Amino acid sequence: MKITINGGHYPGRDSGAVGHTGLQEASVTCDMMSRVAGYLRAVFCEVLEVQENVLSHIVEASNRFEADLFVSIHCNAAVNGDARGTETFCYATGGDSEKLATCIQKQIVTSLSTVDRGVKTGNLYVLRLTDCPAVLVETAFISNEDDEKLLADEKIRDQFSAAIARGITDYLSQLAE
Numbered sequence: 001m002k003i004t005i006n007g008g009h010y011p012g013r014d015s016g017a018v019g020h021t022g023l024q025e026a027s028v029t030c031d032m033m034s035r036v037a038g039y040l041r042a043v044f045c046e047v048l049e050v051q052e053n054v055l056s057h058i059v060e061a062s063n064r065f066e067a068d069l070f071v072s073i074h075c076n077a078a079v080n081g082d083a084r085g086t087e088t089f090c091y092a093t094g095g096d097s098e099k100l101a102t103c104i105q106k107q108i109v110t111s112l113s114t115v116d117r118g119v120k121t122g123n124l125y126v127l128r129l130t131d132c133p134a135v136l137v138e139t140a141f142i143s144n145e146d147d148e149k150l151l152a153d154e155k156i157r158d159q160f161s162a163a164i165a166r167g168i169t170d171y172l173s174q175l176a177e
Contacts (some may be wrong), residue, residue: 004065112160
């Protein structure tokens, strides 16, 4: 199984969202990308880690790799500082991407007790143009002080990463049934 893991945004060029303490989305997602990749390699998946500044480069790298699955990891942000929780996006409902998104969402919410914002559809570039089932995980709101504390904690980032990897393996188990 070939899986592309994308850490959202690009350290040093595009910080992504920034929390109250200065925590940058790109740094958080880079760490989680590496951790998820490590968990998947431990169960014999072939993993491509991609963190680029240009969306087309991300999609092209995944498509060249001929990935069977694509997972992009992000931290959410909102003007409303009370917004919090986890949500996972797929391009359309009713297919493998929605099944993958549901598995990942369930693992994160169950493992970390984050607010369940659900699986949603989004017309996002990386979801629309990737040649395989693709999801984008918004792990937690970096703009919410409580969620930011979760994202800043290395042990909890590892828990998020393990939950994402388990969600992927849950999905793969469903395919084998």
